[in-house]
Amino acid sequence: MAKAHVYKRYHINTDEIIPARYLNADDEKELALHCMEDLDTGFVKKIKPGDCIVAGDDFGCGSSREHAVWAIRGAKVQTVIARSFARIFYRNAINCGFYLIESDDAVEKIKDGDEVEIDYGSGLIKDRTSGINIGFAPLPDFALEIIKDGGLLEHIKKATTD
Amino acid sequence: MTQRQVNVMGMTITEKILAKASGKKTVKAGDLVDAKIDVIMCHDITTPAAISMLIEKGIDKVFNRSKIVVTPDHFQPAKDIKSAELHKRLDQWAKRQKIKYYYKIGRAGVCHALLPEQGHIRPGEVIVGGDSHTCTYGAFAAFSTGVGSTDLAAAIATGQLWFKVPASMKFVLNGLLKKGVYSKDVILAVIARVGTDGALYRAMEFVGPALKGMSMEARMTITNMAIEAGAKNGIIGFDAVTKKYLDGHLRDKKSYKVFESDKDAEYAAVEEFDCSKLEPMVAMPHLPSGGVPIGKCRGKAMDQAYIGSCTNGRIEDLRIAAKIMKGKEVAIRTIIVPATPEIWKQAKDEGLFDVFYKAGCVISAPTCGACLGGFMGILAEGEKCISTTNRNFVGRMGHPKSEVYLASPATAAASAIEGKLTDPRKYL
Numbered sequence: 082m083a084k085a086h087v088y089k090r091y092h093i094n095t096d097e098i099i100p101a102r103y104l105n106a107d108d109e110k111e112l113a114l115h116c117m118e119d120l121d122t123g124f125v126k127k128i129k130p131g132d133c134i135v136a137g138d139d140f141g142c143g144s145s146r147e148h149a150v151w152a153i154r155g156a157k158v159q160t161v162i163a164r165s166f167a168r169i170f171y172r173n174a175i176n177c178g179f180y181l182i183e184s185d186d187a188v189e190k191i192k193d194g195d196e197v198e199i200d201y202g203s204g205l206i207k208d209r210t211s212g213i214n215i216g217f218a219p220l221p222d223f224a225l226e227i228i229k230d231g232g233l234l235e236h237i238k239k240a241t242t243d
Numbered sequence: 244m245t246q247r248q249v250n251v252m253g254m255t256i257t258e259k260i261l262a263k264a265s266g267k268k269t270v271k272a273g274d275l276v277d278a279k280i281d282v283i284m285c286h287d288i289t290t291p292a293a294i295s296m297l298i299e300k301g302i303d304k305v306f307n308r309s310k311i312v313v314t315p316d317h318f319q320p321a322k323d324i325k326s327a328e329l330h331k332r333l334d335q336w337a338k339r340q341k342i343k344y345y346y347k348i349g350r351a352g353v354c355h356a357l358l359p360e361q362g363h364i365r366p367g368e369v370i371v372g373g374d375s376h377t378c379t380y381g382a383f384a385a386f387s388t389g390v391g392s393t394d395l396a397a398a399i400a401t402g403q404l405w406f407k408v409p410a411s412m413k414f415v416l417n418g419l420l421k422k423g424v425y426s427k428d429v430i431l432a433v434i435a436r437v438g439t440d441g442a443l444y445r446a447m448e449f450v451g452p453a454l455k456g457m458s459m460e461a462r463m464t465i466t467n468m469a470i471e472a473g474a475k476n477g478i479i480g481f482d483a484v485t486k487k488y489l490d491g492h493l494r495d496k497k498s499y500k501v502f503e504s505d506k507d508a509e510y511a512a513v514e515e516f517d518c519s520k521l522e523p524m525v526a527m528p529h530l531p532s533g534g535v536p537i538g539k540c541r542g543k544a545m546d547q548a549y550i551g552s553c554t555n556g557r558i559e560d561l562r563i564a565a566k567i568m569k570g571k572e573v574a575i576r577t578i579i580v581p582a583t584p585e586i587w588k589q590a591k592d593e594g595l596f597d598v599f600y601k602a603g604c605v606i607s608a609p610t611c612g613a614c615l616g617g618f619m620g621i622l623a624e625g626e627k628c629i630s631t632t633n634r635n636f637v638g639r640m641g642h643p644k645s646e647v648y649l650a651s652p653a654t655a656a657a658s659a660i661e662g663k664l665t666d667p668r669k670y671l
């Protein structure tokens with residue numbers, strides 16, 4: 082079971098997710114140590130493998146640094162559930178094979194600390210604490226294919242060797 | 244038969260460029276296309292990771308060594324050992340792959356100022372870069388967008404990328420700018436109206452009479468900040484000003500194809516602005532959409548002024564700042580960063596450095612530096628900076644409790660003199 086870490090915020094940006102002072106490295110483990118540092122200094126301490134982040138609109142806006150996705154993935158976050166995502170962040174996540182969930186209601190309905198279970202196949206977030214179920218539209222097929230292949234580069238490799 | 248007769252529905256300039264790049268007659272918003280890439284911009288933060296990925300996957304090649312432009316800029320000259328390692332990886336790769344346009348330190352500059360200046364940007368082409376402000380190049384009637392390291396790696400290896408064709412929003416810039424009001428004020432006003440996700444996933448197409456009077460430098464300030472409204476790309480049509488700039492800057496391939504939006508092209512929204520009514524703007528922390536007229540914020544004390552970056556570090560910007568600072572002294576730390584070596588030399592030759600020196604400013608080598616909180620002007624806790632850059636997120640230029648105020652070079656220069664947010668018009 083995963084714990085939801087809810088940030089009732091719009092526009093959580095890449096500078097908050099991974100500040101530029103750490104961009105002199107691109108190692109995922111190292112970046113993970115500073116994940117969300119300028120938003121919540123306690124984040125890295127409280128996150129457990131498989132937990133998820135829940136937020137409002139426009140998550141990941143700002144820079145094109147894929148480091149933002151790597152920091153989150155490196156911190157062993159299972160997924161980010163947001164009302165909407167910034168374009169480059171969304172694209173980077175798909176390209177890295179990292180699943181993101183767009184949901185209008187999650188940030189309203191899920192409370193910080195709730196235990197949630199996510200069924201990606203049927204597009205359902207089950208909040209075990211409140212008993213509420215929240216549906217979401219699965220990613221489009223082309224994105225699923227990239228994720229299934231393990232990211233864009235593997236996907237390209239497969240396409241050229243097929 | 245003309246293109247208009249073939250299409251049922253007209254296309255926007257963005258749609259036409261993406262159609263050409265993907266070998267299709269027509270495309271419409273929402274279509275998924277595989278587009279051929281004409282130019283790839285690589286810098287020192289996102290490219291080393293892309294190189295490592297390619298090596299790891301065993302596809303360490305470049306699709307065309309003449310279509311990749313490499314410049315270290317974010318942490319150059321290297322600010323610490325780790326960034327020196329990034330530069331080393333970039334340098335070794337660029338040499339090994341015999342990248343034709345590799346701007347080594349001494350010739351390197353802030354990417355989005357350097358590429359147009361060195362003649363790498365042509366109308367009608369598709370450009371990607373491992374940097375969100377790659378949208379800058381749309382000022383040249385090109386499709387240009389920022390990507391992350393994986394996309395960058397894929398583009399480097401294959402010369403192709405998938406795109407969802409964006410819906411377009413039209414921004415009609417009516418009227419002419421008053422004295423002391425610049426293109427930076429226009430784009431801050433646009434983002435203040437639509438919000439930082441007001442153009443999410445879309446193309447921002449700028450048209451209208453206010454653009455006619457703007458230089459290419461001024462236009463680049465506008466398209467540079469399209470990403471700050473969440474857009475995929477910003478774009479401005481081709482005209483005599485574009486042609487004149489290109490005639491003076493294009494390198495090897497001097498030919499290009501000019502596209503323009505059809506009259507019956509479809510727009511998701513149309514926003515009209517009366518630019519003649521605009522005042523100098525300041526975007527308050529912590530979002531680029533926090534723009535207010537100077538009259539509403541003047542007098543707020545600042546600790547630092549920063550004049551530089553891909554938004555406003557070009558020669559025209561330095562001239563504007565120097566004009567205001569001439570014969571005066573700054574009241575706060577003021578950092579001037581010419582965006583490229585050529586701008587640096589031009590500023591020196593024109594005597595602008597004398598003005599800045601006498602005013603008490605520090606003049607830096609071309610770098611992104613403090614714009615992204617890298618080095619060369621980091622803010623301490625609680626400090627406030629008036630900056631000509633494009634982003635004022637929490638912690639952007641230093642301590643998470645510091646504050647960044649975005650404005651034009653004129654407003655930044657006037658504020659530097661008085662040590663507080665100041666209307667530049669009293670100095671003009």
Ligand code: SF4
Nearest residue numbers: 353552553611614615
């Ligand atoms: S000057 Fe600033 S915004 Fe422009 S590319 Fe450099 S870091 Fe990014």
